[in-house]
Amino acid sequence: MTDPLPPQRKHHPRFHEPWPIRFGMTGLALLFLFFFLGLPLAAVFSRALEAGWATYWQAISDPDTRSAIRLTLLAAAIAVPCNVIFGVMASWAIAKYEFRGKRLLITFIDLPLSVSPVISGMTFVLLFGARGILGPWLEVHQMQIVFAAPGIILATLFVTFPYVARELIPLMQSAGSEEEEVSLTLGAGGWQTFFRVTLPGIKWGLLYGIILSNARAMGEFGAVSVVSGHIRGLTNTLPLHVEILYNDYQMTAAFAVASLLALLAVFTLVVKSLIEWQIQRQRATAVGLIKRDTR
């Protein structure tokens, strides 16, 4: 009983559009990309390095800039792990269980994407500000949230909240729970099942979610701007610092700091496309699996 091996997957059939259409469309897309992405990016770097590397380095090593980098990294370092934990838990609950209020939970997860970041910033001021609902209590206990690092972290958490969960929910839903059930009947515990079966299945999706939420955490402007108070060296994040420098007509410094964010964006894009490529490969094998499974 040696079953024949499954046939190799075939490549997608080539499209048969005539070459002027193919090249025209590709060219148009590239042209658009050049004008709206390539050119601005190049402008940022050329402007930042206009006065030479020394000035560039000086702008970046300025104490206020350093503090902005630190705060940005801190906010991301707290927001991203929180989102990972929350995102995995929420998508696990949504994908593997049926419960009342599931739709509501999904809607709430999407909320930060549909609300303008400025408004989310305002709600934090409304909650934790001096005249906010919890303001007096916080003052008594000498805790400052708004116009301080905790406010910035909270605002960052809020706006980055959906990214991991949104990536994982469809992934987990399509995977179902049979592999986990098998793991349980084979004697594995809950954590063993999670780390050995569930996590390897979602790792690329999870990484993609992390990349996206990290990019958003470091680049967030609106919500953070409202709760920050723009205190230089204290409550400034990188994007806010760029704005301040720009408003002060310190163009070279502004573009130098901006180039850091741009570098981050480029890095994120590269990692993102690498991960997407991996996910696609994984899906392709999964599709191959499903195709041969269905009668």
Added chain:
Amino acid sequence: MSIVVENISKSFGAFHALRDVSLTVETGELLALLGPSGCGKTTLLRIIAGLEVPDQGAVQLNGHETSRQSARERRVGFVFQHYALFRHMTVFENVAYGLRVKPRAERPSEKEIHDRVMALLQMVQLDFLVDRYPSQLSGGQRQRVALSRALAVEPQVLLLDEPFGALDARVRRELRRWLRRLHEKIHVTSVFVTHDQEEALEVADRVVVMNSGRIEQIGPPDEVYEHPATPFVFDFLGNVNLFRGRAENGKANLGHLTVDLPEASSADPHNVMVYVRPFHFSLDQDPIDSTSFPATLQHFHRVGPLVDVELANESGQLIQVQVSLERFEELQLQKGALVFLTPREMQIFPDKQSKRQRAL
């Protein structure tokens, strides 16, 4: 290792998946749960495994009450219809999984794991595929990997959910004979779910026929097939012709024919359903006894050494008949020919449904 299922009920919302089901599986037995989709057979299997919690009732494994045991503690091997192999692990790692997740004190050494996995893979004749990933295997190979993975932890009970449901007909026949042989070799108490009557009758020691959350009949394959306890079982196990009629004075009047009733049936007039299998009719040019009735040949087609014939009786009811090719050629029949059908064997059940309809 025996399984005792006592008065299990389970609902999903308004849907009653199982209603008061009781069942005993003897040690070393290979039992089939047979029924149409939605009859509750998979739910019952999942409850035995501890993957689903019953609303009422209890499951005993080897005389021990299990309601407080999780799926993990029951030491039950479960094989899913779609195999549920761990996609990111090789065949070897899939089979080794159950051994690797054991608590450190019980975990076998790396060499023991290797030997055990290889022995299992040799048994299922897949030892040449150890380094492959599930996506590189055919359906039949995957199913055998899933089975060896379940057997690796030496389960007390093996539960298989439609184990061959996703395979093509040829591989399926091969695999079920192989399962039969495997069971004869290792004799682990096994329960498998199927909707394929042929599969159940061929493989199992005993067959449990289920319908809408209830057990219709339990018995060895021959008994279930030869002496169906209910109209449902008769209908489900192969093609049938159904005739409705009225029973009076030891005879059933089916309109175009009258048949004698078995002596045990009640003397009161009642409605009956008479079932005749297609191959229990004889097909002749002339009536051969008092139960022969005329019918017109509508269609026929050859299936290997047999011919499926579709006829219509005088009231226009379609009747399926199966005769040997030899007999059919002997009669030299054409479409539209008038022939006589004589039921050689039949099964008579009281017609509860039409009585109820009349009462309404």
